[in-house]
Amino acid sequence: GENVEQHPSTLSVQEGDSAVIKCTYSDSASNYFPWYKQELGKRPQLIIDIRSNVGEKKDQRIAVTLNKTAKHFSLHITETQPEDSAVYFCAAHNTDKLIFGTGTRLQVFP
Amino acid sequence: GAGVSQSPSNKVTEKGKDVELRCDPISGHTALYWYRQSLGQGLEFLIYFQGNSAPDKSGLPSDRFSAERTGGSVSTLTIQRTQQEDSAVYLCASSFVRAGEQYFGPGTRLTVT
Numbered sequence: 001g002e003n004v005e006q007h008p009s010t011l012s013v014q015e016g017d018s019a020v021i022k023c024t025y026s027d028s029a030s031n032y033f034p035w036y037k038q039e040l041g042k043r044p045q046l047i048i049d050i051r052s053n054v055g056e057k058k059d060q061r062i063a064v065t066l067n068k069t070a071k072h073f074s075l076h077i078t079e080t081q082p083e084d085s086a087v088y089f090c091a092a093h094n095t096d097k098l099i100f101g102t103g104t105r106l107q108v109f110p
Numbered sequence: 111g112a113g114v115s116q117s118p119s120n121k122v123t124e125k126g127k128d129v130e131l132r133c134d135p136i137s138g139h140t141a142l143y144w145y146r147q148s149l150g151q152g153l154e155f156l157i158y159f160q161g162n163s164a165p166d167k168s169g170l171p172s173d174r175f176s177a178e179r180t181g182g183s184v185s186t187l188t189i190q191r192t193q194q195e196d197s198a199v200y201l202c203a204s205s206f207v208r209a210g211e212q213y214f215g216p217g218t219r220l221t222v223t
Contacts, residue, residue, distance in 0.1 A: 032209050043201065043214040044153070089152060093209050096166050097143065100153040 002027040002094035006101025013080050014109055021104045023090035024072040032093035033066060033073045038103075039086045047088075048075070080108045112136070114215035116202050122221045123192055131187040131218045135204030142185050143203045143212060144177060153201065159185060160208060192222045 003026040013019050034049035050057045050064045050073065057064050066073040077084055085108045091098040115134045123129050135142050144156040155169040159179045179185040189196055199219050203212040
């Protein structure tokens with residue numbers, strides 16, 4: 001079955017710096033890759049997603065890139081702000097379910 | 111419109127008791143998913159419904175766990191003879207179609223004492 005690995009597990013950056021979180025997946029049949037943000041005690045919220053027919057997608061300060069050949073995808077956050085602090089999960093859609101990475105705890109220091 | 115809702119928000123139960131957790135998906139969403147999240151951990155897939163059918167039950171941890179969905183809408187996750195290791199947040203999500211964007215409910219925090 002599908003396996004998703006996510007790195008790093010924790011990431012600390014200064015406000016205004018960029019943050020990059022990387023994920024790899026194992027099953028080349030996976031075709032949909034969402035990213036979720038989960039604040040403490042809250043539900044996961046979809047922030048951006050990408051499908052396998054696209055290499056990059058941007059939404060304001062957030063971008064996701066996908067390399068199908070290497071089977072990895074990354075989340076890029078530019079000009080980070082303290083409110084970006086949260087746990088971020090990547091996921092890969094395989095057959096009928098999402099397989100999640102183990103999460104990255106991002107801390108943005110003012 | 112209304113998002114995914116779950117009830118109860120919190121449930122404390124004694125070891126050995128049965129519990130039922132409820133999920134109301136977004137109206138019109140055909141796919142419904144249950145996940146489990148232990149403290150500080152990632153999301154573990156439990157079961158997926160397309161309409162009232164469950165094509166994938168592969169994530170259910172044991173035969174103490176079961177789920178059903180009726181009318182293509184509300185779903186109930188039942189845990190029989192609860193154990194302490196069942197303590198976690200149980201999250202439900204729905205999507206308009208399979209392989210679509212999944213929207214999560216607020217979760218039910220289950221504590222087994």
